[in-house]
Amino acid sequence: MKNIVLFVAVACASAFGRPASAHEAHEHGTARLNLSVEGQRVEIKLETPLANLISFEHAPSTDAQKKEVRDMAAALHKADTLFIFPAEARCRLEKVSLESEVLSADLLAAAGASAGLAGKDAIHKGASHKDAAEKAPAGGKEEGGETHADLDAEITFLCDNSENLKRIEVRMFAQFPDLREIEVQTVTPGRQGAAELTPQSNVIGW
Ligand SMILES: [Zn+2]
Numbered sequence: 331m332k333n334i335v336l337f338v339a340v341a342c343a344s345a346f347g348r349p350a351s352a353h354e355a356h357e358h359g360t361a362r363l364n365l366s367v368e369g370q371r372v373e374i375k376l377e378t379p380l381a382n383l384i385s386f387e388h389a390p391s392t393d394a395q396k397k398e399v400r401d402m403a404a405a406l407h408k409a410d411t412l413f414i415f416p417a418e419a420r421c422r423l424e425k426v427s428l429e430s431e432v433l434s435a436d437l438l439a440a441a442g443a444s445a446g447l448a449g450k451d452a453i454h455k456g457a458s459h460k461d462a463a464e465k466a467p468a469g470g471k472e473e474g475g476e477t478h479a480d481l482d483a484e485i486t487f488l489c490d491n492s493e494n495l496k497r498i499e500v501r502m503f504a505q506f507p508d509l510r511e512i513e514v515q516t517v518t519p520g521r522q523g524a525a526e527l528t529p530q531s532n533v534i535g536w
Pocket of ligand 1: 356358379381387477478479
């Protein structure tokens with residue numbers, strides 16, 4: 331399994347030699363996370379190859395694949411089990427928006443939520459993502475016969491005592507075993523930082 335994943339990662343990286351800025355960061359096994367803390371608001375923006383979360387990177391065509399997407403979305407909507415805040419910060423999950431160029435808002439919506447709302451609100455403003463969506467409206471980016479696609483998640487927590495918030499434990503690795511590294515950028519009051527999380531080192535601190 332490991333060899334296969336490595337091969338795919340290499341294929342991925344080389345397939346996109348220069349062009350799509352959107353996919354410069356598309357490396358299987360690795361995700362990027364931007365964390366910002368401002369006032370009571372904690373924003374987490376996660377950008378990851380779909381392959382880190384499910385077993386394919388295209389629109390689902392079978393019931394089993396649709397179920398895989400729904401299960402993945404359900405896990406991400408329970409973001410307060412993936413991002414663990416210190417109790418004294420008194421944080422609660424406010425909102426989760428999921429977006430992927432190959433997955434319908436319907437499949438990505440929280441269970442029981444109306445599909446219509448997820449769409450517009452969740453549009454990722456990042457230029458790179460927009461670029462990808464424009465170039466490949468009907469599916470993932472296809473080059474050399476392979477299709478690749480990302481998932482973007484925007485997760486908001488509100489913390490009553492955000493001044494007591496100095497660390498967040500990230501439990502995504504346990505939920506998504508194909509995810510092996512998260513490159514983190516943090517913007518917290520008065521400072522910026524960067525970190526690399528792995529299953530062995532899964533706490534963002536500042
Ligand atoms: Zn890929």
